[in-house]
Amino acid sequence: MARPLYEQELLRLQTDLVDMQAWVQASGARVVVIFEGRDAAGKGSTIKRVTEYLNPRVTRTVALPAPTERERTQWYFQRYVPHLPAAGEIVLMDRSWYNRAGVERAMGYCTNSEYHRFLHQAPIFERLLVEDGIILLKYWFSVSDVEQEKRFRSRAKDPMRRWKLSPNDVLSITKWEDYSRAKDTMLVHTDIPEAPWFEVDNEDKRRGRINMIAHLLSQIPFRTVDRPEVEIPERPPAGGYERPPHDQSNLVPDHAATLEAAAGRES
Numbered sequence: 001m002a003r004p005l006y007e008q009e010l011l012r013l014q015t016d017l018v019d020m021q022a023w024v025q026a027s028g029a030r031v032v033v034i035f036e037g038r039d040a041a042g043k044g045s046t047i048k049r050v051t052e053y054l055n056p057r058v059t060r061t062v063a064l065p066a067p068t069e070r071e072r073t074q075w076y077f078q079r080y081v082p083h084l085p086a087a088g089e090i091v092l093m094d095r096s097w098y099n100r101a102g103v104e105r106a107m108g109y110c111t112n113s114e115y116h117r118f119l120h121q122a123p124i125f126e127r128l129l130v131e132d133g134i135i136l137l138k139y140w141f142s143v144s145d146v147e148q149e150k151r152f153r154s155r156a157k158d159p160m161r162r163w164k165l166s167p168n169d170v171l172s173i174t175k176w177e178d179y180s181r182a183k184d185t186m187l188v189h190t191d192i193p194e195a196p197w198f199e200v201d202n203e204d205k206r207r208g209r210i211n212m213i214a215h216l217l218s219q220i221p222f223r224t225v226d227r228p229e230v231e232i233p234e235r236p237p238a239g240g241y242e243r244p245p246h247d248q249s250n251l252v253p254d255h256a257a258t259l260e261a262a263a264g265r266e267s
Contacts, residue, residue: 021058
C-alpha cells in the first residue's frame with residue numbers, strides 16, 4: 001500500500017478511534033480487543049497505531065510477562081481477570097489467555113490435560129464476559145513463513161529493535177508446523193458466535209493495519225458524542241511574582257545548542 005494513501009487513511013481512522021473512545025467513556029461500555037498471531041506478525045505495531053492518539057487512562061494495553069510460580073498454581077484465567085475493563089474503559093491485549101493454545105502448546109510448556117482443559121473452558125469464559133456486557137473482539141494476525149523470517153533477520157540487524165527477539169521467537173521458525181496445527185485446533189474450539197475470530201492478513205503491514213482498524217470500528221456501535229468546548233481563560237494581570245534566577249536552578253544542559261553550533265561550523 002502506498003505510503004501517502006496509507007497515512008491519509010490511517011489519520012482518518014485514528015480520528016474515528018478518538019470518537020469511539022469518547023463514546024465508550026460516555027456510554028460506560030467495556031471493550032476488550034485481543035491481538036494474537038505468530039511472532040513478528042505485526043501485533044505490536046498495529047496496537048501502537050490504534051493507541052497513538054487515545055487517552056492511556058481510558059485505553060490501556062495489557063502485555064503480561066511469564067506467570068510467576070504462584071500464578072502457575074492459580075486457575076489459568078485468574079491472572080487475566082484483574083485486567084478486564086470497568087465501565088468506560090478499553091483494554092487491548094497484546095497476547096492473552098490464548099498463550100496456552102499457541103506458544104505453550106507448540107513449545108510444550110503445558111501438559112496435555114492443561115491444554116485440553118483450556119480448549120474446553122475458553123469458550124465458557126468468553127461467553128460469560130459477553131453475557132455480562134463486555135464487547136470482546138479477537139484478531140489473529142497472519143503472516144507467511146518467508147515474511148516472518150525476513151522480519152526476524154531485520155530485527156536481528158537493528159540494535160533499536162533487537163530486544164523484540166526472544167529465544168522463543170527464534171525457535172518458532174523451527175516449529176512453524178507445530179504453531180500452525182495449534183492455531184488450527186484453537187480456531188476450531190474457540191471460534192464461537194458470541195466471540196468469533198477475525199483473521200488479519202498482515203503480509204503488508206500498512207494494509208493490515210488499515211484493514212484491522214477499519215474492522216474494529218465497524219464492530220463497535222459507537223456514535224459521535226457531543227463534547228463541550230474547552231475555553232481557555234484570559235491570563236490575569238501579573239501579581240508581582242518574580243521567577244528565581246536561572247543560575248539557581250539545576251538546568252539540563254543545552255545539548256540542542258551544541259548540535260546547532262556544530263552544524264553551523266560544518267555548513
